[in-house]
Amino acid sequence: MQAVVLLGQHPALLPLAPSDGALLPVGGYPTIELTLRWLESAVSEIYVVTAGQADALTAYLQRAGWAGPARRGAAVHVVVAPGCTTEGEALRFVEQKDVIKSDFVLLSGSLLGNADLRPAMAAHLARRAADRQAIMTLLLHGGTLPPGEPGDCCLTVLDPLNQQLLRLEQGARTGSGGATLGTHIMGERNSVVVRLGVRLANIYICAPEVLVLLSDNFDYQSLTGDLVPGVLSEQELGSTLFVHELARGYVERISTASAYSGVVEDVVGRWAYPWVPDNSGDPQDLCRFNRGVYVDGTAAVASGARLSKGSMVGRGSIVEAGACLERSIVGAECHIGRGVALQGSCLHSGVRVDDNCRVSSTVLAEQVVVRSHARVETGVILAKRVVVDTAHCVPAGMHVSLAQHRTGSSVASDDELEWQEADDAQLAAAEAAAAALAAGGIPEAALNFDEHAVGPFGAGYAWAAAGSDSVGAQLPLLAGNQSPGSECDSEAEEFTKEVLGAEEPGLEEQSQGADQFNREVAETFLRCVKERISHDNAVIELNGLKIAEDRTFADCARYIFTTMLSLCLPAGPATRPEYRSLFPEGKVDPSSKEGCMELLRRINAQLRAWKALMQRFLRNSDDQVELLLTFEEYCEEEGDFSSGENGSVFAPLFPQVVKLCYDQDLLSEEAILDWAHEKEHAGEEDRRFVDMCADLLAWLEDAEEESSEEEDSE
């Protein structure tokens, strides 16, 4: 059998792994090494598909003896699929290459495991022999997640007799609306099993027909998001899908920084045996395992250092006296100074942590330097060669890299070579500066590093992506930097970037752009109000704006909405004179009951007047959730609305306004519940508005149950 490994690029891993994460070290090995060793036992030929730059990967495979003439075991080929950002695109690319001749195992993402895939493969082939139409077997993790556990769990409907998959639903809010089953599936079986909390292993055993299907349906992007629903809804007549539950064994995907840390911990904790640091198969390897601690024979650990269970010290590393490693992995050639406290952290090779630093739950990539008395807080990721200044504290959750964060598409494609060069030059400059700073010198060229991230004599730029951890987990994309639902066309995006002529669309520009767009939408809307432009024409104008700025529908809706709210209050100082007449004269006193009532009346009037327009821009519940988040921001006078708006006036009325929107069909109950759900695990402060809406939410939930009850009794 053949295997295809689709290396993913995940936004949450970006600062660590600019290309595809295949070479991220796990317990002393690059991830891809373990993936290949695992697959080797089951298949004879492996195609590794990457969208990023393959040089480093190819070089490694050659060096490690996987590719090239002196190959061992399975034959490994690297397929570079430039510009392929989704599973669908990458597999269509593979289909064009015409290398897959038989049924094959497909791994989506950087997977690491020890589960035996052969029983699943045998079951798949047996089914195929009996029925050519059984084109795919999806592998599931054993057992189910307990309810309420976050994670990328899904809802499945199966035939318990033959494990045929009848329905698959995925996503953050899976099952929150209940499950509605068409009874037609009972026509050929006497029972089905509905399960929530099932986890996909991201392994698929496919017939070559799957590739043909993907080529025929060129709009299919994700396997579970497009292909599976397509087949199940019988668009592809006759094809059937099955699942196979992995009864035992370990399989995890490295898609986020936290998943990465978890996998590293598991490997060191010997859960993924035989993939453990002291079992490389290389007789020269001197890694020794003793009482839960791995220490390489060439490492120098001072007698006064304390290593707790689950720690590892790599080749040639030095740990000085008084250092304390708690569940921490130290790669090769690292230097850990005196009195350093490392807790739950993962250090790649060549990292230097000077005396008396405290580092907890972080990932430090190659050549990072943390200078003495510095602190690195939980959840921080420091990419290659970042330098943290003496006695500086890197705030929790921050991602720091020498490369500046590019918010647009970061897949290097041929069209982007110029960009690439500019990037490279900049990166080289940053690296030179970092090297100088690491050595305690002064860099030749002064670079504008983020001082709050790395301190005055540190090197590195803070990335804004810290919050996207949870998003990354659910993106089944090969390169997950475009959200699957976003309607923006990547070509258009590139185009706008060039037109803007910005070297790097940095953070400030981004927010400035937002501000600009906000004003444009607000003014267009006000003009439509003033000139009594019909809804249809207003939609055309706003749509034009949307396309010009390459924004989403939700972006338009949110600014129309906030402008509408501002129309309920007297005009602010920033309002242009020609629109002043649109605003009401009378002030309202939001602290009095009459004031509130008056305000609500005005809001209601506005909503009623512009409901039809708003609905044009609220395409789905995601857009509506976006609207709610904007409304929150507006009330808090945060982000885009931090200057000159009177948002806080609406804050006490938050639930009432949401209810009005619900009554006017601007917000569906699904969207409101989604919004609340999204905030479930947020901090106290973030939940403020959700808590205010508690009554409304309870009422909605009741209504939802009630309505499904009505259906029941009918």
Add this chain to the structure above:
Amino acid sequence: MTAMLQLPPATAVLLAGGGGSRLYPLNAGGTPKVLLPVANRPLLTFPLRMLEESGVADVLVVCEGDMAAQAVRAWLANGYTGGLKVEVARVAEGLPAVDALRAVLDGVATDNFVLLSGDVVSETSLRAQLLTHYVREAAITALLGRRKVPASAETKPGRPPRNVDYIGLTGGDRLSLFVHSPETVKQLVVPPSFLRRFPSIEIRTDLVDMQVYVFHTATLRAVLAANERIKHLEEQLVPHMVRFQLKPHRSVGADEAATLAAARAGSGSGGGGLTGLENSLADLSLSGMSSGSGSGAAAAAAAAGQPRAEWYCGAYLAPEGSFCQRANTLQGFADCNRDVITPANAARVLREEPSPRYDNFVSSTATLGARATVAPATMVGDECALEDRVSVKRTVVGAGCQLGAGSKIVNSVVMDDVRTGPSCAVHNCVLSQGCVLGEGARLRDCYLAPGYAVPAGAELTEEVLPAAVPPRD
């Protein structure tokens, strides 16, 4: 078997119905449904025996209308030989089942009670069902039978099956979905709270609700009081309780739900003579409980802290291969008659052994003519006269029948005092009491009202024949 565990007292309400419109025209003569004969004894004897063997002592038989009530009273006074204390209550004719239940529920004095339909012919152990109910501290426990022919065998792939019960089971014996509809159901809705609470729900169409329930009396009272629009049992009451089992407060209100939870827990383990019941699960499995993995859900509930305000809606599955049917349709009635007398079922359901030589039941007072044959799985009642060359196969023949020479009767039910002329042929029919068939009549798939007279030489197929012709005499 070890010494029987003493169960707390329970009473039973038996819904005898009235005329039984679905059995028309068999009851056109005024016989109530529960007194129609199954293997030559009133249908009612079967549910009554089931109750008696479970240890239930008091039974209230609820009849619709005076006629039914009087007939049942009369039979209880003269024909009934069992040891139960049976009382008869009369409710208005045509009253929906749940309203009938409302009318008599005040009279139920025990903590839990059995509600069953008068047309159940089953060998399953009601005692085991009661025991499951107590162990789970359930609000309701329903008996589920198995379909003889799976629905999928009668349905085209990709089409919804017709006239099935959709039963959702969790952990083997907890009802998590219950949809009964004689019509085709397009969709099933599993509410979000159920998905979260029950990680795996098996939805089956090969089970049938048998209308034998054990209820926690106070819970049922509260549900009926709070939901006046509930009128029907399997269409409304049972689905309602299953639907609200996780949020009883939405059915009966928060206070009531809490009180009930405490009451159920109390009636289960406190003072009711049931100490050590948890240990008696072994006893349960001996009595034929089919699922071995049922204890998970209860353990989870216990771990989450008692008393939980949830209702446990239990399912008791008729053991595989056991006899469990309802005589509530013409087809069901005929099937019950034919099936209980088969050698495979007779000993267990009828408690009578067929003749060891012929595998059939022929009364000692019946007379058989020359070369008359009675095949296996056939019953011939008292004082029947089978003339020469009569052949009877897989049929129940009532008392006092006269079958003319050369008649052939297959797969049918022939009630008391039926007379056929010579050379009649009867296939798949039910001939009610006192029917008369003229010479050479040929009937196939017909249901005849009492006293119906078929003229000589008639050929009838798939007819339902009410007493349209003037009665004899």
